[in-house]
Amino acid sequence: MRKTLFSKHFIMVSAIILLSLVVLGAVLLTFASQYFKQDRYKLLGHNAELAATLTYSSLKNNEYQAVNARIVLPSYAVLANSIDADIYLADTNGKILLFAGGSSSEREEKEIPQEVLNAAFDKGEYEELGKMNGIYKDGHYTVGTPIYTEDGKRAAVVFVSASAGALSVFLSEILRMFIVSSLAVLILAFAGVYFTTADLVRPLRKMVAATQSFSKGDFTMRVPVESYDxxxxxxxxxxxxxxxxxxxxxxxxxxxxxxxxxxxxxxxxxxxxxxxxxxxxxxxxxxxxxxxxxxxxxxxxxxxxxxxxxxxxxxAGELEMKPDLFDVNDTVIKTVFTFEQPLEAKQIEVRGLDRGKVMVEADPDLIHQVVYNLIENAFKFVNEGGYIEVNYTESDAGTAVGIKNSGDGIAKDEIPHIFDRFYKTDKSRSRDKGGAGLGLHIVRSIINLHGGDIIVRSVEGEYSEFVFTIPNPQSKARAKKEKEKEKDKDKEKEKEPPVS
Missing domain, CATH: 1.10.287.130 (Signal transduction histidine kinase, dimerisation/phosphotransfer (DHp) domain)
Incomplete structure (x- = not known):
């Protein structure tokens, strides 16, 4: 079955949430277990010290030979019952002298191993999680506190033991609360992920629907913009x-x-x-x-x-330019001579050819095509007995060549479309039956290829003028550098974080 982006995103995020909760639960149980053990040992150790203090007083009163059970054992019982633990006293041979049971754990009458006693006397305390050499049938936390005579001799050891089953109960309660709370969190998280994923995927689905519409030739569909991310x-x-x-x-x-x-x-x-x-x-x-x-x-x-x-x-970018330095005015004069007979037939006056040399650096053949198309266009629409005028404007940026003709001019609403392919004005349809509406489009394409520009000036009923600019090589280089700088600035802006 093909998985959608929605299902992939939902499953991935849900898996991450589940894995996070599992890891969180494991860490929580580990720390809870460690905390419980430390707290249990601390509690047992405190009560063991209290019991050892009471026992020491009794041993001292009896010159360390015996313990008064009637005095000490009730105290053991009170302490044992308060913490649900067993408190017992062992002599230096491991024999249990007194025992107060505060827990319900089953036990056997056995002696304390000598290594346990030695560990308690050597370290000053003893801690164990086990069965105390078989005294208990199940695991117990045990803390031992040694008792010494006044001259530092070993006298006895007080042990306090509590069942380790309380840890399982504690952890099971923690786990139960964690599971209940995790289920509630999962329900909320899954609902949030579902709606968030649906909201994230909705524009993409609309784009898919739009592309399917585009494939059928319908380009009217649009995707609503609901955010700026x-x-x-x-x-x-x-x-x-x-x-x-x-x-x-x-x-x-x-x-x-x-x-x-x-x-x-x-x-x-x-x-x-x-x-x-x-x-x-x-x-x-x-x-x-x-x-x-x-x-x-x-x-x-x-x-x-x-x-x-x-x-x-x-x-397609396949037209290779071959720039050269030439006289553009000479190109204009030669082009005008090709229209000599039709110009004389219409009694057209040609102005501005006596300018002299106007040197430009461009592709001579392509510029000749531009000049030819513009003069041909001017001849088609000049009024009989009118004029065609050529003028030049030189500057640091480049050379502007203007070709102007008297006549009906061009309507303002037609000027924006004059360079479109196959476009013909209503007036040109009656005069330019042999044209296809491609000449001016080619003119603009060639001028743009040179890095220049072409504009139209016209007054209806008076004249039309086309002015194209051939940039100087230095200005081309400057324009190229400026474009590169603008591109670099745009890239830097894209890298900048959005302002919230």
Whole structure:
């Protein structure tokens, strides 16, 4: 069975909680056991010292030869019953002289081993967890306190023994309370982990649903941003990606539709005229005219395909620039001469060609394509008897080249879209029937490839002007360094902890 992220996270966290409780329980029982033993030995030792003090007084009064049982034994009994322990007195040979039972433990009449007595006299005390050489049938805590004569001789040893079964009872009670409290904690912890995990996984599930929707071509779904943590940032990035995909999909469909339209129109024209020539519909004396139209349409298809290939190469980064120092004004003059006859036919005045040399460092062929497209565009939309003006502005940043034409101008609402692929203004549709709307897009792509920029100025009913900038090599280097610095700053900001 496939495990989901929810089940993996829930099982992992639950296992950690269970393992933590087990470790906590083991540590608690270990420390409780140690505390109980130390406390038990301390209690038994205290009572053993009290019993030894009473016994010493009786031995001293009897010159260390005997103990007055009528005086000492009742005291033993009181102390023994108060702590549920047995108190007994052994002489230096191990024989038990007095015994007061305060516990219900079964015992046998046996002597205390000599090694136990020696240990008590040598160390000044004795502690044991055992059966005291078989006196008891089960384990007991035993503490022994030696008694000496006034001249330091061994007189006797007082032993206090308590059943070790109390430890098991104590630990079982501790364990029972720990289990009950752990169950309550586990229920609360599992509930908290369940809802926390569900809340953590919910945005991811929405992202999965959105990606499934994207795979079907629907890019409208968005993931709600409920926080600004890592999941929230992921949701924001996901929504941005969805918007980018939607924009790309719209552009792709528009591109496909525009390409289909631009290819279908000339191909339909070519097919119709060729079929007319073949089936005799077009008379022989008109065939040359229609063949010229077919030739123009084929050239139009060639230009369209070439433009699309150029765009693809630029966007794929496959177009290699070959920068060189050249006179951009000379490029403009040569380009204008290619339009000499149509310019004279429309009586167009060309201004600004007498500027002299304007040296720039760029790819001459690509800049020639930019200039050609802009002058061709200016010629298409200049009014008859109007003007085309070229001007240059040189600065430390670079050289700006402006190509201006009189005419109807461009509407304000159309300027933001003028560089889009296949975009044609309403006015251009009647004048630019041979264009595909790719020239200005190629112009902007080439200028951006050089690190420059292009802007449009227009006043409706007066003029239109396209100004592109070719940056100097020094300014390119500075711009590159500034971009690198900005990237470094962005990386440092990402490393900084968020301000709470």
């Amino acid at each position: 890592e999941i929230g940032q992921l949701a924001i990035s996901f929504n941005n990606m969805a918007s980018s995909l939607a924009t790309t999909e719209v552009a792709r469909r528009s591109f496909t539709a525009n390409v289909s339209h631009e290819l279908r129109t000339p191909m339909t024209t070519i097919a119709g005229f060729v079929d007319g020539i073949l089936d005799g519909t077009i008379p022989p004396e008109r065939r040359d005219d229609y063949l010229r139209i077919v030739s123009d349409e084929i050239k139009r298809l060639s230009r369209l395909v070439r433009s699309m290939l150029n765009i693809a190469r630029i966007e």
